[in-house]
Amino acid sequence: MAKTSSNLQSDGIYSELRRLIVRTEMKPGSLIEEAVVMERLKAGRTPLREALQRLVQDDLVRNVPRRGYFVTDTSAADVIHIFEVRRTLERLSARLAAERARPEHLREFEELLREGEAGIKAGNTDLVWNLEVDEHMHLLLARASGNSYLLSSIARHYALSIRVSYLSNMHMTLVSDEIDAYRMLLEALKRRDADLAEKTMMQHLMDHPLSTIPGMSVVAESRAG
Known part of the structure; x- marks a missing residue:
């Protein structure tokens, strides 16, 4: 199945956020400010949310209802x-x-x-x-x-x-x-x-x-x- 332009954009956002989180440029426990990320990556809200959901599945991000997405902590x-x-x-x-x-x-x-x-x-x-x-x-x-x-x-x-x-x-x-x-x-x-x-x-x-x-x-x- 061919990927749509939204999928492709979501893949790019996912890769960039994954890189930032893995290299700790986005600190554990920090709030992911969607407006800031959208501006920085020139991304739309829908592909950003898709990328964030993938990062949740990777245990790199957690979704807190009514508060937003946060970089996961590590013990x-x-x-x-x-x-x-x-x-x-x-x-x-x-x-x-x-x-x-x-x-x-x-x-x-x-x-x-x-x-x-x-x-x-x-x-x-x-x-x-x-x-x-x-x-x-x-x-x-x-x-x-x-x-x-x-x-x-x-x-x-x-x-x-x-x-x-x-x-x-x-x-x-x-x-x-x-x-x-x-x-x-x-x-x-x-x-x-x-x-x-x-x-x-x-x-x-x-x-x-x-x-x-x-x-x-x-x-x-x-x-x-």
Whole structure:
């Protein structure tokens, strides 16, 4: 089904608001002033509301009756819970991707790997670029899994975990730290090796700053597997 111009405008508003919230340019608990957003993004009220409803489903925005839309808060417990869910989703995604990846997925992964290697060679330490490459990798695997529900869940929880990292001022690993994992994941997909894909993904997640938080038990779980 083709998207209408309203859908397209709503998609753009959604992407921009998601970016602002994830990077904490819109602070947790803050009111989203619709008139201000409409002016800033040159948006109509209907596509803005559509975008806000999508963000509600992503747990990035909450709708308070008769008060408006607010950026959601994040607690210490949320940090642990988000990462627990991500571990389960991402290891399944890696396994399924290894089993189901099509040639176009492999080509896209190879292109992403070349982009990452070129960025490393150029000394690109821009955090936004590094996070975009990493998110692309995770969502590409989710698409290759062939499971649209898994894809939407991973996209949602990836955004939540990155927002937590921004809020906590945690050190975030760069593409240069993870490029070997990317190469191994591509090799696992080419070999249809689901065990290798899962193992590599779990190691990749162990390098995430959130994995060092007490109670995560990432190392114990990955070794047990």
